[in-house]
Amino acid sequence: MDRRQQKTRTAIYDALTKLLRKRRFEDITVQEIIDEANIGRSTFYSHFETKDQLLEQMCDEMFSHVFSESLMPEKSHDFSANHEEMKALLEHILWHIKDHEDNISSIMYGESEKLFTRYFSGYLEEAFGDMISHIDIDVSSEFKKQFVIGSFINTVKWWIGNGLTQSPGEIIDAYFKCLIRK
Amino acid sequence: MDRRQQKTRTAIYDALTKLLRKRRFEDITVQEIIDEANIGRSTFYSHFETKDQLLEQMCDEMFSHVFSESLMPEKSHDFSANHEEMKALLEHILWHIKDHEDNISSIMYGESEKLFTRYFSGYLEEAFGDMISHIDIDVSSEFKKQFVIGSFINTVKWWIGNGLTQSPGEIIDAYFKCLIRK
DNA sequence: TCACTTTCTGAACACTGTGTTCAGCAAAAT
């Protein structure tokens, strides 16, 4: 790819990242991004159709890092015996989130939080997979899934909202204590 | 209060409610509300400073109905022995939500969902009160609170998102099964 | 009924932000 395109693209990403540190995505104007990135107006629009598409693409990129191939569970794993493997997997995800703390924390303010939830929930359904069916509660499987994944996302949001104070291990431990009650 | 003011106000509320059935709040323009309510532009702005303030006030009114005085727990109640009283209280809340199904379901789309969550979470902290401290899990009380209230709000959102298919009783039962595990 | 007060009306306006267009310039590729 043309070096110029690369340069422009990262300039835009960097500009948005910087601006997101100070205010919510929906309060940032395209003009501000353009000025911060120091590019021409039409250049921006030749790279992204809209401001929302820019955010969408940024998220895409970030989440594909957070949930990189190596993180997704393989069929061979058995989460029924004990939950240690599952805990390790989830803790791993939290470490990756910590790596992207800057961007993720910004996205968690305002409307863009929904993007986070959508992506996260999509990936988690895969990650949790059939671990959920091994939890023995007498409720519909739809409800169980909703409860397990929902409360995990909630917990992570709460963790991020508190500035990632605790360690990933602590969070996962607490989450499993609440969920499994042993 | 002047009858004209009352008329205008309900016309605006009704118009917004009707429009919310078809599209998300943030996609509705002030002009559409005005046309639907059949009032003058300046009349709208003499009643509400902004479109967001209108939504805020609508929510205020609705939630004060959903969490009417009679619903909030009295100090005398003891939730430590068994959770039946707590379950009854929460089920009661769900019935009230069902009464406002039309408006609440609309608000649950798009950005305005955050308003719902904010209000709901505020009221619930009061409703749950010290019931939370009677749940015996070895995690920080902040985490416990986050988990208990967060997963309840999640469950309710899920319920609303599914069109309130199940009965309040079923939802509360399932929620307690997941939370208490007895 | 008549004077008064309050509310409603709607066109006109200023303002902010979006997304497009296009001619000219700069950088990369061949």
Next chain:
DNA sequence: ATTTTGCTGAACACAGTGTTCAGAAAGTGA
């Protein structure tokens, strides 16, 4: 050296917001 590709920025059309104000309409009270 020539062609292709990408960048520039001013100008533009457009949509939506919130304000203003003079005049019409409706409510109030004697």
